[in-house]
Amino acid sequence: MNKAVSKTDSPIHRFTHSPFFIALWLALLFLPFKGLKAAGILFIVLFAAVSMLNMFKKYVGTMKGVFSDFKQYLLGRSRIKLPESKTRSIALTLLMSVVVMALPFYGHDYLIDIAVLSGIYIILAQGLNIVVGFTGLLNLGFVAFYAIGAYSYALLNTKLGMGFWASLPLSVMLVTLSGFILAIPALRLRGDYLAIVTLGFGEIVRLVLNNWDSFTKGPNGIGGIEPPNIFGMQISKLGHFYYFIIIFVLLAVFIIRRVSASRIGRAWIAIREDEIASSSIGINTTAYKLYSFAFGAFWAGLAGVLFAAKMQFVSPESFTFMESVLVLCMVILGGLGSIPGVVLGAIILVMLPEMLREVQLYRMLALGSGLVMLMIFRPQGLMGGKGVSFRG
């Protein structure tokens, strides 16, 4: 275990980091799974890719300089001034809201359907963002709250015949309560222990839904759930449901924004940044973590109710661990603690698999490697703040 001083210059190091060796190594690992021919193709592809990447790395420095010079030159030449940033952002917001609001008039049914789903996921991801993004508590079983919300509406509706507006507060209250109940044992734990307990909670909820046949109809799921009513009119048309969801999304974003800017939100961020420091300045960390868990669960429950009302069907299959991971990915892709970022992250991760339907087989492969690359090249997510840190 002696550390060579000029390690990067030694011939062995240079050989093991050459494109030839990297490609050969990965192709060898691949060999038993698909045979010699496929491994050979992979070797050639990887060899080319790694060589190109190396060249790209070498020239990226010079290219950066060239580009910035070019930009300076253009800006100096042009007399057109870029609009003031405030006007521009207002114009952009207006344009976007017109595009969003008018979607049912020009969009295909398929597109509206995806947009509705995006809306539900935005609410869900915002809920997780409160827990993971603001408070820094890793929750790997968040989908459990979503499941409880969806199932409580489904059961209240089909067993007791309660309508949407009567079940909504009941279901959401139930979910918030379950958030509290989970939080009480969970908040004694730190970091990774918390992650595994929440993961376990998610699995327990799914297994109960799956096995309690007499109550939840097990893996068959519950069908025939009523869509919501407004003034005696049933919202069953997709376009109407779209506006219905938008109202909830706006509500969620507005309230979460206000709360995160309040004393509570600041306490959450303080806890995320340094728990000991925040408790020493008088923040009751346990209480605020409890609020964070319950408030996050609240939105997950709302998303669950909306999901059940939209699909008119729920089954345990929609609430697997992969779903929790997907929601976590939305939050991370968008940027921890960034509300617009998480909206974007949710939209991208709902849209992307739909757009990649052509290459369906490879899309999960792409998602996996995409996550790794995102973490390596842009760990703060698309719109994450620079100051965001995560300590367990």
Next chain:
Amino acid sequence: MFTQQLINGLTLGGVYALIALGYTMVYGILELINFAHGEIYMLGAYLGIIFLGFFTAIGLTSYSLPLALILTFILSVIFCSSYGFTIEKIAYKPLRNAPRLSPLISAIGVSIFLQNYVMLTQGATDKIFPHLFEKAGIELMGTRVTYTQIFIIAASAILMLSLNLFITKTRMGKAMRAVAQDKVMASLVGININTVISATFIIGSGLAAVAGLMVAAYYGLVNYSIGYIAGIKAFTAAVLGGIGSVPGAMFGGILLGLIESFSAAYISSEYKDAYAFIILIIILFIKPSGLFGKTQEEKV
């Protein structure tokens, strides 16, 4: 009935413990939940089937079965260790100084990647492990114990003991313990951190490969999704024993195996997978750092 469940539980527990060791070793050194570790176990099971199929095709199995089995074993372990090594280099090493959540997400990404990689190359249907061992066994206190079960229990016990010796007695083991305690200090006294981390991944993945091979031989069926649930169970076992503690992982694995087989037999088998988590939550509620874990003082 009782002895039968005891044997089943020990078999299952041995497998969980072998996987849990990989989790706990990586956690002890990098403080990372290596979510991809369950997939290494799955790769081990698949590689066993692939190599054994290959040796059958070239006629080695009919020439000498033990030789074919030993070669399969060695090759699978080597390949899995290489996978573990490569994954660390590609997906975790660049993130060593990143916030805690980054490598975790990266590990989830690797896990998704590997699952689909195996599904695409090997197909989504169950693979059958060649039926080489008859259901032969011995009578023990009125219950039948198959040779596969005896082999699994013995092999996991031997591997765990040798790992313990490795960690407590050898130079590399000492280096590992030093790195687990304090990375910066360890590097100051001349330990090459990268070598130690690579060694950890290689050993952990090798153990997972053995677990995968044994499970494939035990159940006879392998699917690309087995890594996920086994990984979660093994991680639970590691946490149960106190993550970062090697004897804890061994104990946690065996305890989990016993809990599962007894509760499935005496309470209800429908909730077999849930017991592990219920026990976990109860134990962590009573002792938040696991059974063998040290309570970590927060540094200010």
